Amino acid sequence: MWDKKEDESGRQQGRAEIKGDKPAPSRRLWDSTSHANTGLSMDKPSPEKSPSTTHSQIAWQVALSQQILSRHQVEPPTFSGDWMSKLKEESVQFLRDQNAIVPAESKESLYKRGMEILIDKIFALMQRYMCEFNKVAGGTELHVSGTISGEVTEVTRFNKLREAEETETYFRARFSTRLYSLVLRGRDEVIDFFLLPTNKTMALSKGERDYKPLATIQIKITAEGMMWRMAAGVPPVDTLEHLSMWLFGRLIQETKKAASLGSKDSN
Numbered sequence: 001m002w003d004k005k006e007d008e009s010g011r012q013q014g015r016a017e018i019k020g021d022k023p024a025p026s027r028r029l030w031d032s033t034s035h036a037n038t039g040l041s042m043d044k045p046s047p048e049k050s051p052s053t054t055h056s057q058i059a060w061q062v063a064l065s066q067q068i069l070s071r072h073q074v075e076p077p078t079f080s081g082d083w084m085s086k087l088k089e090e091s092v093q094f095l096r097d098q099n100a101i102v103p104a105e106s107k108e109s110l111y112k113r114g115m116e117i118l119i120d121k122i123f124a125l126m127q128r129y130m131c132e133f134n135k136v137a138g139g140t141e142l143h144v145s146g147t148i149s150g151e152v153t154e155v156t157r158f159n160k161l162r163e164a165e166e167t168e169t170y171f172r173a174r175f176s177t178r179l180y181s182l183v184l185r186g187r188d189e190v191i192d193f194f195l196l197p198t199n200k201t202m203a204l205s206k207g208e209r210d211y212k213p214l215a216t217i218q219i220k221i222t223a224e225g226m227m228w229r230m231a232a233g234v235p236p237v238d239t240l241e242h243l244s245m246w247l248f249g250r251l252i253q254e255t256k257k258a259a260s261l262g263s264k265d266s267n
Contacts, residue, residue: 108188111189111221112171114189114221114226115171115186115219117226118186118228119171119184119191120148122243122247123146123184125240125244126175130144130175141179141259142177144251146176147174149172149173150171150172151169151170151171152171153169154205156168168205169187170186171185172184172186177198177252178198179198179255179259180251180255180258181196181198181201181251182194182195182251183196183201189218189220190216191217192213192215193213193247194211194213195214214247215234215235215243215246216230217229217243218231
């Protein structure tokens with residue numbers, strides 16, 4: 001169709017030259033109405049491709065794509081088991097060393113938290129013994145009461161103007177009878193247990209200075225976790241339950257002694 005119109009345009013141009021007229025410009029005149037009816041596009045058409053040419057180009061492109069993909073495919077890595085085992089072992093040691101390096105501030109908070117956990121557990125165990133024991137000791141001199149105060153800050157030194165110059169902070173708990181008290185006092189990596197007359201407990205550290213600790217727990221925190229032991233092996237226990245039983249028994253024994261002495265003095 002396109003070739004036929006070009007031939008007709010050429011013949012018209014040839015006739016114009018024979019007649020001596022000025023050649024008409026080589027362009028086509030389009031009737032917008034006719035094209036609207038026929039649906040033809042006003043864009044310049046591209047030359048049509050034969051089916052054989054199109055199929056051969058597609059096949060060539062597919063083959064080229066497969067070749068590119070095959071060249072860039074990554075094969076599964078192969079490595080020696082010994083090499084990987086050594087790498088894993090070195091990495092585990094590295095991570096252990098990293099965990100062992102704890103900033104001073106974080107280390108202090110870890111010990112503080114560990115100490116508080118131990119006192120909480122000992123207090124909970126002794127509270128159970130207290131509840132059971134008070135079934136027979138209620139209303140007597142052997143009746144036991146328990147309180148856990150948590151962190152307590154006290155002034156340990158005053159200046160001439162009676163202003164606080166030094167303070168100490170301890171994590172505290174206490175079990176008391178009418179005559180004697182067992183004080184649990186913790187700070188940093190140490191928990192001390194004091195057994196002293198009940199009327200001296202209100203002075204806190206000032207009153208405790210006159211008494212040697214009944215027992216002391218030493219705490220150590222490593223990458224494996226928290227460990228504790230009894231200083232000097234006193235008492236010779238390795239569980240918190242046995243320690244709590246020993247402490248509760250000492251409180252009752254000391255109260256009995258004081259009660260016996262008081263009754264003798266009154267007689």
